[in-house]
Amino acid sequence: MRNSVPAAFTGKTPTEVFDTMTICEAAALPVPVLLSAFGVRLVEVDAGKLAAKGISGQLQGRIGDAVILIERTMPQNEREATVRALVGRLTPTDATVSLPGPYTPDKRLVPATVSGGIVHVECFDWCTTGHMDEDLRNLEDLDHGGKHNDVNVSHMHDNGAPHFLFGARLVADPYSSDPAARRPYVVLNDGLEDVSLTPDQTDATADRLTAVTQQMRGMARIARSYQTTEPAPPAALTPPAAVPNHFPWCAPGACITYERADGPVVEHHSASATIHAPGDFDGHGQIFDAHLSTAADEPGWGPSVSVVTATGNGSIIDSTATLDKLIDETAAALKQLRAWRGELGQAAAVPGDAK
Numbered sequence: 522m523r524n525s526v527p528a529a530f531t532g533k534t535p536t537e538v539f540d541t542m543t544i545c546e547a548a549a550l551p552v553p554v555l556l557s558a559f560g561v562r563l564v565e566v567d568a569g570k571l572a573a574k575g576i577s578g579q580l581q582g583r584i585g586d587a588v589i590l591i592e593r594t595m596p597q598n599e600r601e602a603t604v605r606a607l608v609g610r611l612t613p614t615d616a617t618v619s620l621p622g623p624y625t626p627d628k629r630l631v632p633a634t635v636s637g638g639i640v641h642v643e644c645f646d647w648c649t650t651g652h653m654d655e656d657l658r659n660l661e662d663l664d665h666g667g668k669h670n671d672v673n674v675s676h677m678h679d680n681g682a683p684h685f686l687f688g689a690r691l692v693a694d695p696y697s698s699d700p701a702a703r704r705p706y707v708v709l710n711d712g713l714e715d716v717s718l719t720p721d722q723t724d725a726t727a728d729r730l731t732a733v734t735q736q737m738r739g740m741a742r743i744a745r746s747y748q749t750t751e752p753a754p755p756a757a758l759t760p761p762a763a764v765p766n767h768f769p770w771c772a773p774g775a776c777i778t779y780e781r782a783d784g785p786v787v788e789h790h791s792a793s794a795t796i797h798a799p800g801d802f803d804g805h806g807q808i809f810d811a812h813l814s815t816a817a818d819e820p821g822w823g824p825s826v827s828v829v830t831a832t833g834n835g836s837i838i839d840s841t842a843t844l845d846k847l848i849d850e851t852a853a854a855l856k857q858l859r860a861w862r863g864e865l866g867q868a869a870a871v872p873g874d875a876k
Contacts, residue, residue: 535560535585536613540739544732552604559611560585563604565593576619580607583615606859609731612738612852621860635660645705647691647864660696665705667691670857674828674847676836684836686828686847687711687808689854691861705865707858709798711808713832720865722799723858726808729796730855733811734848736794737826740813741844743770744824748841768824770813790814809835 530538538558547555556563561582571577571592577599579590589607591600603620610618631644633652640660642652648665657663671688675681688710694702707718709726718726767776768789775790791813798808808830815824826844829835838844 530558539584539611539613539735540742547608548605552601555608556589556604559587559608561587561589561608561611563589563591566590568592568594572622574619575622577622578603578607578620580610580616580618584611584613587611610852618856621863623863633657633663635663643695645693647705648693663696664694665692667861670854672847672850672854674836674838674850675843676828677825677839677843678837684834685712686830689858689861691864705861707861707865709808711830711832712834716798718799720862723865724862725799726796727855727858727862730851730858733794733796734851734855737811737844737848737851740791740794740811740826741841741848743813744826744839744844745841747823768815775812788814 530542533541535558542558550558555561569592571579571590577591577595581588581590589604591603595603606620607618610616627646628643629646630641631652632639633642634654634656636658637656639653642660642663644650644652645665645667647667649668650664650666652663667690669688669690672686673683674686675683690708690710691705692708693705697703701719702717706720707723709716709718767787770791771789772792775792777788777790779786779788793810793812795810796808809828811826811828813824813826823839825837825839827835827837828847838847
């Protein structure tokens with residue numbers, strides 16, 4: 522096990538390390554080395570101080586100047602996972618991020634309208650469904666649904682109108698013939714279909730969202746570096762000589778050359794940042810895909826980020842404010858998915874479970 526930062530990152534600032542270190546490289550480093558590389562201090566607080574707030578750990582600050590708080594009595598086998606999870610939430614700007622503590626399932630009796638009458642049913646504390654507002658034909662038709670957590674994006678050609686990319690929601694169907702659906706699970710929706718996720722699949726999706734969020738921030742930094750008051754002429758967008766006719770962020774084999782009457786035009790493409798959907802997703806296999814691109818050989822064209830959903834709908838983003846909004850909403854959805862993980866893993870049995 523290494524006890525120092527790899528030579529490739531020696532001498533770099535925490536921000537430079539964060540921008541260039543891969544997820545695999547970070548996972549291979551011991552926690553103390555990882556914290557040192559990213560400029561993070563680990564602080565232990567008195568037992569019960571975080572638990573009283575319903576959290577197991579907290580990150581405060583930004584890359585290069587951050588503190589992670591954990592309780593000094595936290596079991597050793599939980600410390601590394603907690604610290605690594607919080608390091609994964611680091612951003613270039615100041616933020617406070619908390620990991621939820623152990624979830625204690627809680628249910629209460631609420632009234633519901635069934636066949637024109639009122640019955641009382643057990644309902645989860647996270648359920649936001651108005652059971653009195655829906656007149657169900659049969660009690661077996663009753664289900665539970667939590668708050669909708671949606672990711673919306675507006676692009677540079679739509680005058681700021683939001684476009685729905687995907688949403689996530691905690692649900693449960695206590696009278697389902699499928700035992701797995703009687704306990705809470707997460708549903709992702711892209712506007713066309715639903716995908717049901719187990720707790721482990723929810724974790725896997727949240728991990729991918731973390732990686733995509735970091736990649737998109739990198740795209741934003743690259744795109745922002747080309748922003749000027751007036752569109753830059755082609756000469757200002759000339760790629761470095763080391764890779765003729767291509768930008769440093771171009772992915773090998775991804776760029777496309779078009780032959781035109783006045784000569785060839787290159788459409789440049791970066792590697793994609795993709796969120797893959799667990800299980801069957803109507804054959805698409807992804808929730809959405811994003812990449813940086815530009816037709817640098819055409820006057821006035823600068824880098825922009827293309828975001829495409831599994832259905833083929835998408836947006837072109839060349840505004841840093843718009844991309845920052847998408848990044849923030851994706852990070853918020855990720856935070857909610859991780860919070861749900863604890864609820865999924867510890868939810869109690871509900872009506873209809875086999876005794």
